[in-house]
Structure formats: C-alpha cells, structure tokens
Amino acid sequence: MKPTIYDIAKAAGVSTATVSKVLNNSGRISEKTKIKIREIMEDLRYQPNVLASAMKGKGTFQIALLIPDVENPVYAQYLKHIENRGQEQGFSVVMCCTDDNPDKEARHISLMRNKQVDGFIIASQFKNEELLKELLEDKVPIVLFAHEKQDILVDSVTVDDCFGGVIATEHLISLGHKRIGIVAEDTVSSHERIRGYKFALQKAELPYDEKFIQIGGTKMEDAEHAAGKLFSSANRATAIFGTNDLMAFGVMRAARKHQIAVPQELSIIGFDNTPMCSIVSPELTSVAMPVSDLGKKAMDLIIHKIEGNDDIKQRILLLPHLVVRDSTSAI
Amino acid sequence: MKPTIYDIAKAAGVSTATVSKVLNNSGRISEKTKIKIREIMEDLRYQPNVLASAMKGKGTFQIALLIPDVENPVYAQYLKHIENRGQEQGFSVVMCCTDDNPDKEARHISLMRNKQVDGFIIASQFKNEELLKELLEDKVPIVLFAHEKQDILVDSVTVDDCFGGVIATEHLISLGHKRIGIVAEDTVSSHERIRGYKFALQKAELPYDEKFIQIGGTKMEDAEHAAGKLFSSANRATAIFGTNDLMAFGVMRAARKHQIAVPQELSIIGFDNTPMCSIVSPELTSVAMPVSDLGKKAMDLIIHKIEGNDDIKQRILLLPHLVVRDSTSAI
DNA sequence: ATGAAAGCGCTAACAC
DNA sequence: GTGTTAGCGCTTTCAT
Numbered sequence A, B: 001m002k003p004t005i006y007d008i009a010k011a012a013g014v015s016t017a018t019v020s021k022v023l024n025n026s027g028r029i030s031e032k033t034k035i036k037i038r039e040i041m042e043d044l045r046y047q048p049n050v051l052a053s054a055m056k057g058k059g060t061f062q063i064a065l066l067i068p069d070v071e072n073p074v075y076a077q078y079l080k081h082i083e084n085r086g087q088e089q090g091f092s093v094v095m096c097c098t099d100d101n102p103d104k105e106a107r108h109i110s111l112m113r114n115k116q117v118d119g120f121i122i123a124s125q126f127k128n129e130e131l132l133k134e135l136l137e138d139k140v141p142i143v144l145f146a147h148e149k150q151d152i153l154v155d156s157v158t159v160d161d162c163f164g165g166v167i168a169t170e171h172l173i174s175l176g177h178k179r180i181g182i183v184a185e186d187t188v189s190s191h192e193r194i195r196g197y198k199f200a201l202q203k204a205e206l207p208y209d210e211k212f213i214q215i216g217g218t219k220m221e222d223a224e225h226a227a228g229k230l231f232s233s234a235n236r237a238t239a240i241f242g243t244n245d246l247m248a249f250g251v252m253r254a255a256r257k258h259q260i261a262v263p264q265e266l267s268i269i270g271f272d273n274t275p276m277c278s279i280v281s282p283e284l285t286s287v288a289m290p291v292s293d294l295g296k297k298a299m300d301l302i303i304h305k306i307e308g309n310d311d312i313k314q315r316i317l318l319l320p321h322l323v324v325r326d327s328t329s330a331i
Numbered sequence C: 001a002t003g004a005a006a007g008c009g010c011t012a013a014c015a016c
Numbered sequence D: 001g002t003g004t005t006a007g008c009g010c011t012t013t014c015a016t
Helices: A005-012 A016-023 A031-044 A050-058 A073-089 A102-114 A129-137 A161-174 A188-203 A220-232 A245-257 A291-306 B005-012 B016-023 B031-044 B050-058 B073-089 B102-114 B129-137 B161-174 B188-203 B220-232 B245-257 B291-306
Strands: A062-067 A092-097 A119-122 A142-145 A156-159 A180-185 A213-216 A239-242 A267-271 A285-288 A315-318 A321-323 B062-067 B092-097 B119-122 B142-145 B156-159 B180-185 B213-216 B239-242 B267-271 B285-288 B315-318 B321-323
Touching: A005 A016, A005 A031, A016 A031, A050 B050, A062 A073, A062 A102, A062 A291, A073 A092, A073 A291, A073 B073, A073 B092, A092 A102, A092 B073, A102 A129, A119 A291, A129 A142, A142 A291, A156 A161, A156 A291, A161 A180, A161 A188, A161 A239, A161 A267, A161 A285, A161 A321, A180 A188, A180 A220, A180 A245, A188 A213, A213 A220, A220 A239, A220 A245, A239 A245, A245 A267, A291 A315, B005 B016, B005 B031, B016 B031, B062 B073, B062 B102, B062 B291, B073 B092, B073 B291, B092 B102, B102 B129, B119 B291, B129 B142, B142 B291, B156 B161, B156 B291, B161 B180, B161 B188, B161 B239, B161 B267, B161 B285, B161 B321, B180 B188, B180 B220, B180 B245, B188 B213, B213 B220, B220 B239, B220 B245, B239 B245, B245 B267, B291 B315
Parallel strands: A062 A092, A062 A119, A119 A142, A142 A156, A156 A315, A180 A213, A180 A239, A239 A267, A267 A285, B062 B092, B062 B119, B119 B142, B142 B156, B156 B315, B180 B213, B180 B239, B239 B267, B267 B285
Antiparallel strands: A092 B092, A285 A321, B285 B321
C-alpha cells in the first residue's frame, strides 16, 4: 500500500498534524523534527494524495481546457502552450473537445465541476451564454481564450485581430498593392481582421470595394471557390488576404488552377502562422499570434483567479506580428 | 454552497446511505423513494462530488495521456480520438506533454499518481524503462500507444508499421517503379516501415540496394537534404518513400529545387496521412493509420484494465491503409 | 513546538 | 427497504 501521513507520523513518532505541517510548511515546527520527517518521507517514498487535500479545500490543481478541435493546428498550439505553462506552475490541464457543440460544452462543464477542477479556460465559441453567466455567478474561475464576449463581464486573453488585419494589409500596401481581396470565414475573429483591413485601406487613402470581399465557409474548398470568384472579375485583385491560413491555402490552390503565378501575379497572405506555412510552396506569408505568450498569460490569469484574487476583470489583448515568407512580393 | 448527499437526505427525510444507493443504484430501494430522491436531486441541482467518491476507492475517471508534442499533427490526432472515446465512456483525459524528455515523463507520472488518475496511456517514447517496470509492478494500469516495447510485458495498441511499409512499397511497385528510395528518420517505427519495404521488394523479386536508403534527422530540412543526396546519384530512384509525411514533404521540396516534376519524373509517398497531405501540391499519397480505431481501442483497453481485469496482457496491432492522391503515378 | 480531534462528501458493511 | 456507522487521507483549529 502507498504510505499515508499516518505511516509517516507513526514512523516519526509524531502526530499527523505535525507531518501535515511540514508538508505544507505551515505552523511552527522545529528544524530537527522537520528534517527527520522529511527523511522518513523519502525513505518510505511518501507521496501526498492530492485528492484528500483537495477535499479539504485546497483545490485539485487541475484546470479544464475547452477547445473545439485539437486536430486544428491553431488549437493544438493553444493547448501546447497552456499545458506548458501549467506544468511550470504545477497545474494539469484536462482536455475537453467540444466540436463547437453546445451540448458537449455543457456536459463537459458539468462533469468537470463534479471533478472539482479549479477553473476553466474556454477557447471554444461557447454559444451558451446562459451557462456562462451561471458559472460566473457561482464564482467559478473562468478565462476566455482567443475570443471575447463583448457584452459579458468576464476575463479574457485574446489576440488583437483587428491589429492583425491592419498589419497584413499594410504589408500588402507597402508592396505596392492597391486592389486587395479578402477571403474570410464568417466568424467574429474574421470580421475583426476585416475591420483592420478596412482601417488600413482608409489610412492609406485607398478605396474600399465590397466586391473584393468574400465571406463564406470555413473549409479550404470554400476558400478555393471564393477565390475563383475573385479571379473572374475584371480588374482583379493583385493580392489576397486569407483571414486564416486555411483560407489562404485555398486561395493558393485556386491560383494554381487558374495558372496565376504566386507571388509574381498574385500575393497571398494568411493568418495564424501554422506550421504548414513553411511546407507549402511558395511558403506562405502569415500573421503570427504570440501563442506562447497567450498561453502563458491565460494560465497565469486563471491561476490568479483561482488563488482568490477575484478583484477586477481584465481583457488582455496581445499583438500579433508579421512573418514574411515567399507568397507576397512587390507588384 | 453546493448541496451534498446530506442536504438531499435531509430534504427527503432519509439517510445518506439511501441517497448514495440511488446514486449508484445499488442495494434495494423502493421505487417510491427512488423517484422522490431523484426529484429532490433535480430540484436542488445536486451534483455528486467525484473527489469524495474517488477517495472511497471508486476512481477518478481520469486517465493521463503522455505525448511528446501536441503540435505534431500525428499526436494531435491521437489525442483527439482518445479524448473522444473517453468522453463516450465517462473518462476525462489529462494532457501531459513530455517533449520526449525523460525527466518530464517522470515528473508527470509522479504528479499524476498523486492526483490519482486511474491509468496511463503512454504515446511517447518513454526511454525510462526502470520507471515503466516500477509502474507495472505497482499494478498501475498502463497502455502503450503507437509504439511497443518488444522486451517488456505491457499492453499496447499500435499500428502495424511493417505492413504499412509493405503497402506503400507495393503501391509504388504496382505503378512500375523499380528503383525506390527511402528517406527516414531514425526511430523504431521508421525501421519497421523500412522492414516492410524490404519485404515488399523481396516479394516482387526486386533487388535491395543500400544506396537508396537515407536515414537521418526528424526535420523536414533533414529530409530535404537526404533527398538531395538521392537525386545526385547516377541511375536515381524513380520513386521515394518518406517514412512519415514530414519526410515526404522534405522530399517534395527537394524535388522542386532540383526541378524534378512530381509525379511525372518522381513519385513520392508519405506516411501518417496528416491533414497537410491535401494542402500541398501535388497532394501527397500517404499511408493512413486508423487513428480513430486506435484511439478507441486504447481507451477501451485502459478502461478494461482499470476495471480490474488484469488478466492477460495484449498487443493490439491495427492495419494501416493506403490513401492515393496525386504525388504517385506510373513511371 | 506539538497533538487531539473534527470533518471534507461519499461509500459500504452490517444491523434492523 | 432503510439506517448506523466507520472510515478514505488529509487539514486545521484549539489545546497543551
């Protein structure tokens, strides 16, 4: 059997209270007994049972991470860096894949509460606002990751999508492009990125033209199709901003089919800087989120809340940066 | 405060034992009280505390999954399907990224044991055989995933890499290729795949030639470089088998640099069938593991062990299949 | 500086 | 059918 504090106490000829105190180094214990107890713990290979201590209110040191789909490299990155920081801080992360399905979200949340995780990092859309509010009311530590709820008082760590749209567009503009198309999926983030695009155009005093904007499905095929439309119009765009890498890959594929040379005849830029960017040819220029910092911030913030600092709510917004590769060039 | 069985018991005018019994529907309880108690639970939104029940030996319904790096799409897939099956069976998965670092492996294992996870699915190399044996001795439920230890008595769920090598090679042979190169990383799986390659050659009575085999680093650049060597030799290979997709991408890139047309002048086949296969151009033919089944089997097996069936050890070997795309063609 | 004891929320053996 | 009760392994007042 695994030894318990009782075994240690008995072996050391002290009470369990004393053992517990050296374990948490709380209370006042003489150096001597402290050392002795530590030795005995080593000898017996004592490992405290986190469950028991959790039951006394110390927490499980686990947080639940809700994401739609790990297979999506963007989310895999989130997970990686969140887990990584958790590891450093002694917190484990329990994976909850939601498939963007509100029922699954609800089930996971409920299950995780029963399992007494200390908090939640939510990186899925989380349509169920009722549930979210309920959690917030129950003072469950929550951090929204990579998308905020504009209308709810909740902590969040996100990337500044609008700014990302700005730098992507400015990069293209600086290369001399004036007719810049967009291929986007219909999500909040995408719309923010498009907002940045408009902003940059305006700043450069370039006209904004609806016909350059294609908003559609989330799959590469959707993007491919959308790009096709963009190509067929007269006076077509010389550059296209895909609001995520997958969109951009769809555009690349369409260009190939239409025999349009990238980047000579068409510049393409993506968003997310997934590992695939350097695998395709030409390598894809993309806007990179500071995923590692995002993950770190999110974990730190949730721990902060777990430790009882339910002070002020905060929205942390990190800035993305540009990674120039071979898919963009001067006109 | 969250209600406990006590609250339920009091509200129903029964003892906690009765409540516990309807919770686990064990023992004999009259339909009437059963219904009544259930109602009260609903009303009070009672949620059992898993920790408390775990302390009584019922388990935490958590399993720890050790993988080297989630960012690698292959591992992300494993995670996805394992989590998925866990969800169906009421088990959560705790993520442990090891970076293939034995220290991290050991730390995770120790931490997870303190947190009382019910079992481990290990999908990282796990160099630390001492530790593994120790766990096995302690009767900790363990399933090795995607790589076995030939010399240790432990359950495992893996794909038949050798067979994968066979079908990849046979595909190439059936297309008329006779000089087939290999670009591989130096891992157990890769060597198995190469073994399959040799086997297929032999079966087709084709000569095996050392000079076609390049074994090197795990990065795409390594593969690119290795492919370069393969190209420079006289009477060069007409097809190359990359023992995983990344290797194959490296080969594709080298081909592009050397102006060798794929698949017209060179057929390329990968292994793992990662999502990237359909993003690159030409789309990559690859050997696909039945990841979903693998994940399911692994989860089912670990649950089986957790439930106390420490009967016989088993090695489950699933067969991969070929996914033909555009990177391979007749000579 | 150390210990006794109560109890976290639940389960299960045993009693009635 | 239902209740009593003794813990699971730990923490934490409150005594001493």
